[in-house]
Amino acid sequence: MDKNIAVIGLGTMGRTICETLVNRGASVLAIDNSIALVDKVKTSVEKAIVMDTSDSDAINQAPLDNIDIAIVTIGDSIEDNILTTTLLKQKKIPYIISRALNPTHSQVLRQLGADKIINVEEDYGNQLAEELMNPYVIGKVSINDDYIIQEISVEEIPMKVTNKFFANHNIQICAIQREDDLILINDIEDIQPNDVLFCLGSKSNFNTLFQDISRKS
Structure with a gap:
């Protein structure tokens, strides 16, 4: 650098x-x-x-x-x-x-x-609140002020989720970590219980997704 x-x-x-x-x-x-x-x-x-x-x-x-x-x-x-x-x-x-x-x-x-x-202080407070409310989110990277990539553990989500469920919230699954393999989403059809998802979307769409998970779980 x-x-x-x-x-x-x-x-x-x-x-x-x-x-x-x-x-x-x-x-x-x-x-x-x-x-x-x-x-x-x-x-x-x-x-x-x-x-x-x-x-x-x-x-x-x-x-x-x-x-x-x-x-x-x-x-x-x-x-x-x-x-x-x-x-x-x-x-x-x-x-x-x-x-x-x-x-x-x-x-x-x-x-x-x-x-x-x-x-x-504000960022830490937001992070702590998110960890408590959304324990399935295990990582986050900001792309810009509006868009982020979230790393989500399917195992921790208290409901069954599918590709369509994420797509309906305008969240794109970019890749999936399955055991030791990193798989592009185009190469697979189903999300498995132990998968880790790398998802791209806007902050507002993620908030809607998380609220939907909370309501349905």
Whole structure:
């Protein structure tokens, strides 16, 4: 991964992102206003500096000219988070990802022009609720804002399902994991109890599908 990425805010989330990016081959600039937190990552990233990124003079002096992506993970101060995002936007960083602490904060960051918003608490809450209500969903990958691929364990669905059942909800089964074999849906006719399905559809269609399963089970 040939990217120059700045991670601003070195709490648990920021440090984890730094570690993952370095392992994937990215060049990481780690920034925080805490000497102690910078010390925790300075030996693993290309460059780590102590800086108050909510200060315009400090940001203007920061080595950000070659940064492709800036990730703002500041979580202890909404004000510092917003100011940092604003200053990065003024620096014309090509792509800015900012952490939001609540829905209002998320809306403000979007209005400021952040390219992607991370809603950690909200995303985790949604994930936990989905796991509790839909235990047969064992994996999910977002394609864009509307479409996702869901990995579904047939064994955990409390009713018999067929290809037609999914098709009636505008959900496309792309492939099936059957024991050690990955089978394209065109190669088979029936869904078997131990299959794992890889399904493509819109979020709204999946919600309708899950509601239908709940009603019929």
